[in-house]
Ligand SMILES: Nc1nc2c(ncn2[C@@H]2O[C@H](COP(=O)(O)OP(=O)(O)OP(=O)(O)O)[C@@H](O)[C@H]2O)c(=O)[nH]1
């Protein structure tokens with residue numbers, strides 16, 4: 001299986017439509033020798049809009065149409081008829097598309113949520129018809145303006161699948177600590193519940209030199225009992241790991257603050273099921289964290305027996321098990337083990 005890093009990457013030209021020209025015209029009617037100015041304004045040029053479509057998973061359609069041009073605005077006409085606006089051109093991109101200005105690499109936006117959109121090239125404004133210049137002393141204006149050109153930009157699109165692995169667990173289980181140790185991400189870590197509010201993704205590198213490959217791990221807020229009813233931060237954020245191939249449930253094995261690791265584990269699974277039962281069908285790893293604390297070893301034995309799982313013992317304090325964790329996750333993503 002291909003490493004799910006940048007599955008697609010390309011540069012496209014986004015060319016918005018130019019605005020229609022403003023019209024120069026005068027009213028001409030029977031018996032009216034000299035009518036007033038009546039040139040309509042030009043229509044706005046169409047924008048080029050990028051929109052996230054959850055049913056699109058690559059840039060393949062753009063590969064064959066790397067120049068995306070929106071319609072021009074129509075010119076203004078006599079009888080004060082304004083030109084029609086150019087039709088906006090909507091370009092569908094997959095979830096998790098990073099958009100950069102190809103000329104300088106500057107990040108313009110990261111399109112993640114389905115339906116999210118961004119005007120990437122603005123249509124030119126329509127020109128003004130000659131009535132705009134009419135004043136009491138200037139009754140026959142010949143002034144009018146042309147439409148403005150539409151923006152034209154080369155943009156770099158990089159599709160990144162949201163994450164290969166999602167870390168789930170109770171608040172304070174150590175999800176963010178783990179991510180910060182196995183990747184270059186710097187999530188906030190704190191000895192209080194719900195330190196993490198926004199999902200964050202870290203890239204984990206495995207292998208050496210030319211053999212290096214990577215995968216993406218998402219750290220999300222903690223889940224507590226009845227989160228599916230909105231308790232704590234709720235469960236909405238689980239959508240960020242819905243596309244992950246593997247999930248890892250992080251359990252605080254020390255049972256600090258009177259917690260029971262077995263109960264935590266069951267609660268987390270139950271809440272995941274309430275959100276989307278498919279989540280429990282993913283490849284799943286249980287991470288037994290905080291193994292440096294005194295109660296952890298004993299708790300782990302009980303945990304193994306009661307849950308019939310084979311948790312991977314780790315500690316972000318001592319570093320125990322973290323290298324193995326990186327490899328295990330890599331193997332799971334690629335179905336190597
Ligand atoms: N002793 C010990 N403490 C740890 C370990 N891992 C994390 N901690 C501590 O546990 C607390 C919570 O860690 P976080 O990484 O913020 O936990 P989290 O699961 O991301 O928590 P939320 O973002 O609130 O869901 C912090 O005070 C960490 O220093 C560990 O292996 N051993």
Ligand SMILES: [Mg+2]
Nearest residue numbers: 175176195196
């Ligand atoms: Mg956290």
